[in-house]
Amino acid sequence: MKLMPVSLKAAQKGLFLILTLFILSLFIPRAFANGMTYKSWDEVVTAAKGGTVNWFMWGGADNINQYVSGWVGAELKNRYGITLKRIGINDTAEAVNIVLGEKKAGIDDAGSVDLIWINGGNFRTMKQAGLLYCGYLELLPNNRLVNWRDASIANDFGLPVEGCEVPWNRAQFAFAYDSARTPNPPRSIRELIDWVKAHPGEFTYPAASDFNGSVFIRHVFYYAAGGPEKLLGPFDQATYDAVAPKAWKILNDMKPYLWRKGQTYPNAIAALAQLFANKEVALYFDYDPAIFGVNVENGTFPATTRSYGLGDGTIGNTNYVAIPYNSPNKAAAMVTANFLMSFDAQYEKAKPKIWGTTPAIDVAKLTEAEQKSFHELPRNPAVVAPEVLAKHVLPELHPDWIRAIEKGWQENVAQ
Amino acid sequence: MTARLPIPLRLFLALLICWLMAPLIPLAVWSGSRSWYFPDILPSAYSGRAWSYVFSSVSGVPEGLWQSAFIALSATLLSLLIGLPAGRALGLYKFKGKALFELLILAPLIVPGIAAALGLHMVFLKLGLTGTMAGVVIVHLIPALPYMTLVMASVFAGYNPAAEQQARSLGAGSFQVFRYVTLPAILPGLLTGALFTFLVSWSQYILTLLIGGGRIVTLPLLLFNFASAGRNDITGAISMIYILPGAVLLLIAGRYLTGRNSAADSLRQI
Numbered sequence: 001m002k003l004m005p006v007s008l009k010a011a012q013k014g015l016f017l018i019l020t021l022f023i024l025s026l027f028i029p030r031a032f033a034n035g036m037t038y039k040s041w042d043e044v045v046t047a048a049k050g051g052t053v054n055w056f057m058w059g060g061a062d063n064i065n066q067y068v069s070g071w072v073g074a075e076l077k078n079r080y081g082i083t084l085k086r087i088g089i090n091d092t093a094e095a096v097n098i099v100l101g102e103k104k105a106g107i108d109d110a111g112s113v114d115l116i117w118i119n120g121g122n123f124r125t126m127k128q129a130g131l132l133y134c135g136y137l138e139l140l141p142n143n144r145l146v147n148w149r150d151a152s153i154a155n156d157f158g159l160p161v162e163g164c165e166v167p168w169n170r171a172q173f174a175f176a177y178d179s180a181r182t183p184n185p186p187r188s189i190r191e192l193i194d195w196v197k198a199h200p201g202e203f204t205y206p207a208a209s210d211f212n213g214s215v216f217i218r219h220v221f222y223y224a225a226g227g228p229e230k231l232l233g234p235f236d237q238a239t240y241d242a243v244a245p246k247a248w249k250i251l252n253d254m255k256p257y258l259w260r261k262g263q264t265y266p267n268a269i270a271a272l273a274q275l276f277a278n279k280e281v282a283l284y285f286d287y288d289p290a291i292f293g294v295n296v297e298n299g300t301f302p303a304t305t306r307s308y309g310l311g312d313g314t315i316g317n318t319n320y321v322a323i324p325y326n327s328p329n330k331a332a333a334m335v336t337a338n339f340l341m342s343f344d345a346q347y348e349k350a351k352p353k354i355w356g357t358t359p360a361i362d363v364a365k366l367t368e369a370e371q372k373s374f375h376e377l378p379r380n381p382a383v384v385a386p387e388v389l390a391k392h393v394l395p396e397l398h399p400d401w402i403r404a405i406e407k408g409w410q411e412n413v414a415q
Numbered sequence: 416m417t418a419r420l421p422i423p424l425r426l427f428l429a430l431l432i433c434w435l436m437a438p439l440i441p442l443a444v445w446s447g448s449r450s451w452y453f454p455d456i457l458p459s460a461y462s463g464r465a466w467s468y469v470f471s472s473v474s475g476v477p478e479g480l481w482q483s484a485f486i487a488l489s490a491t492l493l494s495l496l497i498g499l500p501a502g503r504a505l506g507l508y509k510f511k512g513k514a515l516f517e518l519l520i521l522a523p524l525i526v527p528g529i530a531a532a533l534g535l536h537m538v539f540l541k542l543g544l545t546g547t548m549a550g551v552v553i554v555h556l557i558p559a560l561p562y563m564t565l566v567m568a569s570v571f572a573g574y575n576p577a578a579e580q581q582a583r584s585l586g587a588g589s590f591q592v593f594r595y596v597t598l599p600a601i602l603p604g605l606l607t608g609a610l611f612t613f614l615v616s617w618s619q620y621i622l623t624l625l626i627g628g629g630r631i632v633t634l635p636l637l638l639f640n641f642a643s644a645g646r647n648d649i650t651g652a653i654s655m656i657y658i659l660p661g662a663v664l665l666l667i668a669g670r671y672l673t674g675r676n677s678a679a680d681s682l683r684q685i
């Protein structure tokens with residue numbers, strides 16, 4: 001039997017093409033090793049010139065994308081000659097996994113991630129696995145604008161920052177409602193428990209696997225514990241065992257009165273936003289109140305949307321940007337992080353039409369003219385004033401606590 | 416001239432087409448809407464905002480479209496070059512360990528992609544292929560090749576190579592044999608396999624993200640950002656662009672796939 005000459009030729013061609021592609025790919029320039037440390041800020045700025053920053057960040061909001069790719073990108077180009085490349089991801093863990101994989105493969109100076117928008121569990125993963133570049137904060141001129149004495153900035157979900165990330169935004173959990181439809185929303189967890197029973201089917205919360213669902217469950221947990229004080233610090237099994245049954249009872253008692261009788265929970269905060277937009281549920285909540293204004297602006301929520309914090313306080317956090325240890329463009333990433341903390345960048349994103357998020361820098365440390373601009377910013381009526389929210393702010397828990405609560409909810413409430 | 420289809424069959428076909436197209440209609444409406452609340456049949460406000468974002472320099476959608484198309488076409492071409500001879504060998508010949516080979520070829524379809532993705536990431540990192548177009552094309556071959564190879568194997572199982580020998584005995588060269596004997600016989604299968612490969616590559620997310628390292632940005636990467644964030648308007652607009660190449664290819668391929676009683680003919684009769 002003769003072999004098939006035609007197909008064989010095709011196979012050879014294919015093999016040749018693959019080999020060519022493979023060899024070509026080896027010549028795509030790898031970034032140079034970057035082991036040097038910088039002595040002064042001027043050195044950093046000089047080294048950063050002409051650099052490219054691959055910034056991995058959650059990409060689900062067009063206004064944030066516009067701000068970063070448009071305004072920040074253009075300013076970095078003009079002021080420092082840096083090219084900013086925003087890489088939108090679904091979940092920050094995807095970027096963490098890329099760096100983790102690179103470390104395992106021994107790629108220690110030519111990673112693909114230069115900057116990550118991060119906090120909480122992902123920060124913990126990276127810090128503990130030694131995936132972060134640390135200790136450069138003193139070099140950054142705008143670091144003086146940050147109030148590091150504020151425990152909620154110096155600690156990221158209970159884990160000390162220790163110079164491993166740069167604050168970018170602050171967020172504090174708040175509830176939203178449609179004032180035209182629900183004139184008297186519940187103003188505390190205590191009130192919410194009764195309100196849910198009086199309004200069957202009008203409330204639900206995302207499952208614990210969702211970032212915002214998880215923080216709602218923590219509010220109930222704080223309520224069951226009589227406040228967050230006992231829960232702060234490292235995880236304690238005895239305290240957990242004392243508090244958890246009370247919290248699960250509250251949530252299980254609520255269950256028959258939830259949307260769809262609690263047989264199912266929205267799997268993501270976006271699903272809850274949809275339910276609220278469709279008037280299926282009366283309450284919405286989010287860790288970032290700016291989103292209420294954004295959703296009114298983009299037509300998802302009705303213009304009569306209003307928001308508020310709880311009388312017993314709501315949980316606040318800070319979110320940051322961090323530089324992976326194997327970033328080949330550390331100088332450019334540092335200049336970017338420093339620029340993000342500047343008055344100009346923080347003011348621009350505080351504008352309600354742009355993003356409306358709370359600055360991570362301490363406004364009191366700015367010049368008087370700058371402070372005035374911040375105070376004169378208009379606020380979308382759907383967004384509760386950050387000053388009002390900040391009067392009752394609750395601390396975040398250590399990631400081990402959060403994990404235990406999320407797991408406990410799955411086992412005892414979701415089933 | 417084909418006979419006209421009986422009325423019940425035509426009705427059934429019309430229903431089938433509606434059923435396939437129906438989910439796309441809300442996406443199209445969403446892409447031009449500003450607010451659309453349940454249970455309204457139509458949006459309460461319209462806007463070109465989603466489309467202007469999609470085509471702005473910020474969104475990266477036009478670049479994503481070209482990157483996706485280039486990668487999917489390259490992956491299709493490469494899988495043709497590999498899958499055609501492999502399918503011929505599997506379809507025409509019996510050899511030792513054939514069952515094992517078939518199982519190995521099927522393996523990428525059996526093992527969930529997510530389980531293999533992190534291991535593949537490691538291998539590609541060590542080969543220096545991450546962050547390159549070539550790396551993404553090659554990694555797309557892993558889920559795509561089984562379709563091509565299996566389709567070609569089944570095509571060759573019903574193919575008689577004696578025709579090639581006859582052509583050769585009549586003086587045809589290798590190329591002529593392929594062009595005038597083999598190719599016409601396997602063309603429908605070849606197009607089916609190519610279509611599968613293209614669509615499999617077109618829809619990759621996690622492999623593209625890991626191997627591309629964010630430097631290679633395809634449409635699914637951009638699409639899932641907004642889909643998971645619940646931005647139905649932008650998701651709708653990107654989806655419209657996303658389904659376009661598949662639909663066009665399907666229509667083109669449809670003409671060649673079924674010959675005289677083609678889907679296009681049946682469509683014309685409705």
